[in-house]
Amino acid sequence: MFERRQPIPIGEAVKKIMEYQIPGKMEYVLIEESYGRFLAEDLIATCDVPHFDRAPYDGFAVRSIDTTNASQSNPIEFEVIDHIGAGMVSNKVVKDNQAVRIMTGAMMPEGTDAVVMLEVAKTYEKNGTPYMSIKRSFKKGENVSFRGEDATKGEILVKKGTLINPGIQAMLAAFGYKKVPVAQKPIVGLFATGTELLEVEEPLLPGKIRNSNSHMIAAQIERAGASVQYFGKLPDEFDTCFEAVKDVIGKVDLLVTTGGVSVGDFDYLPEIYKKLNAEVLFNKVAMRPGSVTTVAHYNGKLLFGLSGNPSACYVGFELFVRPIIRKQLFTEKPHLRKEKAKLDVDFPKANPFTRLVRSTVTIDGGRLRVSPSGLDKSNIIMSLAGANSLMILPGGTRGIQAGSEVDVLLLEDQTGSEWPW
Numbered sequence: 440m441f442e443r444r445q446p447i448p449i450g451e452a453v454k455k456i457m458e459y460q461i462p463g464k465m466e467y468v469l470i471e472e473s474y475g476r477f478l479a480e481d482l483i484a485t486c487d488v489p490h491f492d493r494a495p496y497d498g499f500a501v502r503s504i505d506t507t508n509a510s511q512s513n514p515i516e517f518e519v520i521d522h523i524g525a526g527m528v529s530n531k532v533v534k535d536n537q538a539v540r541i542m543t544g545a546m547m548p549e550g551t552d553a554v555v556m557l558e559v560a561k562t563y564e565k566n567g568t569p570y571m572s573i574k575r576s577f578k579k580g581e582n583v584s585f586r587g588e589d590a591t592k593g594e595i596l597v598k599k600g601t602l603i604n605p606g607i608q609a610m611l612a613a614f615g616y617k618k619v620p621v622a623q624k625p626i627v628g629l630f631a632t633g634t635e636l637l638e639v640e641e642p643l644l645p646g647k648i649r650n651s652n653s654h655m656i657a658a659q660i661e662r663a664g665a666s667v668q669y670f671g672k673l674p675d676e677f678d679t680c681f682e683a684v685k686d687v688i689g690k691v692d693l694l695v696t697t698g699g700v701s702v703g704d705f706d707y708l709p710e711i712y713k714k715l716n717a718e719v720l721f722n723k724v725a726m727r728p729g730s731v732t733t734v735a736h737y738n739g740k741l742l743f744g745l746s747g748n749p750s751a752c753y754v755g756f757e758l759f760v761r762p763i764i765r766k767q768l769f770t771e772k773p774h775l776r777k778e779k780a781k782l783d784v785d786f787p788k789a790n791p792f793t794r795l796v797r798s799t800v801t802i803d804g805g806r807l808r809v810s811p812s813g814l815d816k817s818n819i820i821m822s823l824a825g826a827n828s829l830m831i832l833p834g835g836t837r838g839i840q841a842g843s844e845v846d847v848l849l850l851e852d853q854t855g856s857e858w859p860w
């Protein structure tokens with residue numbers, strides 16, 4: 440008897456997956472290798488930045504009190520007693536009407552509390568001794584970059600789970616993190632199933648197609664922040680697939696398969712889950728494409744049976760695999776970022792399931808606009824190239840008109856959402 444599957448809403452399916460507590464793991468990598476990784480600990484200031492008062496301009500370090508009476512009609516003269524650049528430290532103590540010629544980044548000499556920019560000082564020599572004079576007063580602290588103005592020791596600056604960007608690289612260096620605590624990349628095992636599949640380099644044959652999904656998913660796994668362990672393609676043969684799947688489960692953190700998950704005579708994933716005695720969390724989701732996406736739990740591991748249809752596979756990955764990867768990377772917002780956008784075209788046909796349309800979001804006058812990036816069928820590959828988002832069209836009895844506001848999930852954005860539905 441044919442077993443009819445019971446579709447569950449997307450939000451419920453995501454929830455079932457996210458209930459699995461798969462703890463993230465930490466490792467240390469050299470700062471040179473940390474760009475693009477996720478912080479495994481809060482980034483804390485290990486020192487004040489800067490850790491000394493310094494000059495933000497090229498000029499003269501003075502005691503502001505000596506400048507009080509300076510004016511256009513009353514220039515005040517200073518004897519220049521030392522000359523320092525960044526990295527140099529003056530050992531002179533600056534006294535009444537004395538100054539140190541100082542360059543940007545150099546430490547303020549003892550006794551000084553203001554910097555006169557080169558442009559406003561008149562310089563000259565008297566008997567071989569350098570002097571300078573100014574025609575305006577300077578306040579205490581004027582033109583000084585103070586110790587700790589950028590960061591104070593002990594301050595929490597970046598939260599655990601944040602993607603390391605070039606700015607964070609600068610901070611890590613400034614605080615002396617030669618080794619950076621980052622989230623270990625979860626290892627995602629990957630199989631493509633299908634007797635019809637050819638390798639990329641093989642010539643086309645009748646009834647056969649090139650295996651494009653494994654390359655697509657490998658890239659999605661990397662985009663999500665994990666490592667892919669590709670185990671190759673499998674023919675649609677039960678025993679071969681069962682043994683192969685069983686064999687690798689212990690070697691990976693998550694296992695993704697593509698194809699063979701629907702109700703066809705050669706779709707063996709459902710039977711494989713049964714024979715493994717895996718707990719199937721769901722085998723039908725009320726969405727298009729990707730309705731056949733099946734997720735099972737076995738021996739502490741999640742097994743993701745993504746559809747063989749390329750677009751269905753792609754969408755299934757982004758909705759269900761990405762967040763569990765991001766969770767293991769300590770991200771607080773593991774889901775795709777959800778925003779509102781104005782729809783550019785009509786979708787007159789009703790659909791009972793929520794549709795996730797591969798789309799292109801553009802920014803127009805500061806507002807998001809969205810249109811499909813190509814044909815909206817689950818067996819389509821080409822619409823994926825221009826997809827920077829998934830437009831969410833709620834299921835129902837009516838279509839949706841151009842000009843309506845719709846939700847979009849942004850595929851390239853790193854901010855994320857806590858919980859989309």
Ligand SMILES: Nc1nc2c(c(=O)[nH]1)N[C@H]1C(S)=C(S)[C@@H](COP(=O)(O)OP(=O)(O)OC[C@H]3O[C@@H](n4cnc5c(N)ncnc54)[C@H](O)[C@@H]3O)O[C@H]1N2
Pocket residue numbers: 631632633635636648649650651652653697698699700701702703706728729730731745746747748749751817818
């Ligand atoms: N009677 C029913 N038939 C189908 C149903 C259904 O509910 N009842 N669901 C349809 C839906 S929706 C989808 S989506 C597909 C899902 O099929 P499977 O996930 O079992 O995948 P396959 O049958 O193995 O392949 C489907 C399709 O995708 C191509 N494919 C597979 N692997 C790859 C790959 N690595 N690279 C590129 N293309 C691949 C494959 O050749 C097929 O054309 O089932 C519907 N049927």
Ligand code: MOO
Pocket residue numbers: 726727728729730731732746748750751817
């Ligand atoms: O799983 Mo299918 O993708 O709904 O067309």
Ligand SMILES: [Mg+2]
Pocket residue numbers: 698699700701702703705706747
């Ligand atoms: Mg099938």
